[in-house]
Amino acid sequence: MTPVMLERLLAATRAGRPVVLATRLADGAQYLLPEDAAEAGPALAEAAAAALAADQPALQEGWFLHPHNPPLRLFIVGAVHIAQAMLPMAAALGYAVTVIDPRRAFATAERLPGVAIRHDWPDEALAELAPDARSAVVTLTHDPKIDDPALVAALNSPAFYVGALGSTRTHAKRLARLREAGLSEAALARIHAPVGLDIKAVTAPEIALSIMAEIVATRRGSGLARRG
Amino acid sequence: MAAQGGEDVLALAAQWRAAGEEVAIATVVETWGSSPRPAGSRFAVSASGRMAGSVSGGCIEGAVAEAAQQTMRTGAPQLLEFGISDEQAWAVGLACGGKVKVFVEKLG
Structure with a gap:
């Protein structure tokens, strides 16, 4: 060469x-x-x-x-502790990460070194960032005001992975809200929730690992990524 | 991009050369069976023995580094093949049961 x-x-x-x-x-x-x-x-x-x-x-x-190709992209909604733990893993796995959180106190460069940070609302941010088939979107805030618009935007995109943090009960309520917002069952079935592979993760880094593992499993077509 | 061999390896190779070193780059171009690194994986070697990246799980890097030194001297690229039927591969330990073809080229 x-x-x-x-x-x-x-x-x-x-x-x-x-x-x-x-x-x-x-x-x-x-x-x-x-x-x-x-x-x-x-x-x-x-x-x-x-x-x-x-x-x-x-x-x-x-x-x-x-x-x-340009790097795979990962959009994390919510500048929470789990997001921080995901950053070094995502970088090693080849993802360019953008963290979206309108709460400025959370989404600071000090807490999230080396990644793009957006303080606008997730639906506006994602409309601009335009997730494609080489993009993954994960919502982590637990706050429907922030997570729901992000999920609607993600499900209206060809993102290969859409995940949402929250328990089975939280997710059932979320599905009811999103149904009301007009999303189809096929769209809702794309959401990986509770997010991450079931490795009995407890700590933030363990949950981050389970999410990144599920993203890899989905991209590589592993049976582990399928939800029953 | 990391999945495709990593621009980090290429950026390091460029840095080594800019620092005055001879450099060769090895790339996995074809695999069969359970080879541990996919096509596109890269491994860079400098004349002084610096190394970055990988073309296997560590079993053939020694042999590839030797070939890389030769390519640095001659300037001629090489297409290496390692597999379980290959005496040399056994000697350097490609025991994973796979086969792999590695292209080695000089940066220069």
Whole structure:
């Protein structure tokens, strides 16, 4: 790899631009796609686009196609202790985290180092942030005024994971409110609640671990992520 | 991105080179069976022996680092294959039952 190619690849990933590094395994020749599509030709450019869409490397006629998508995104609603515990785990797992909490006293840079913080209401914040199929949304405030609008916004998005903290009883009440707000049963069934894999978590870091584990299980298609 | 090999590894490789070191980058390009790291996983090595990332659970990194030193000297990329039927892989301990192809290239 030439230093110029490495710098181009790093610049694209820093800018959040999805790119594919195409490497000919016979001699190490490389293209960065789609930027070099004219030189690489349509067949390679199309295969590269497919690798990006699938978010999976591919081999095509002696070329290794290595997709570099922007980071997965995790939107945490509620700057609570569990959110703090989730931050280092989420970073290690490759998620860019945004914490949304209109309560300014909670959502401070001191409590949440190194992540994006939003103080607007979750429905407004999520409308702007536009969760996509590579996004997860977790609500942690226990406050329906904050959590409910976030869940409505999340369920109206293609987010691959939507989780809500709260006991089974709390969740039953939540479902009743959201039904009243007009959400379909199919939409409500997407909510992972009580949030997290059942590892009998007690402390904030343990709950954070159970939530992150459930997010990974959902993304990777594990049976553990299914709710009965 | 961490799932795809991590830009941290590439950023470190760039830093090492900027500091005047020779650097090689190894990438998993194909796997079969229960190989521990998916395609796209990266492992960077410098001439002085710095290492970052991984291409296995730790079983073939030694052999890949040796090949990387050779690629740094010659400039020629290499396509390495490790598997349970491979004497060398047994010697370096790929006992997980998988097979893996690793591409090694010089940064330069």
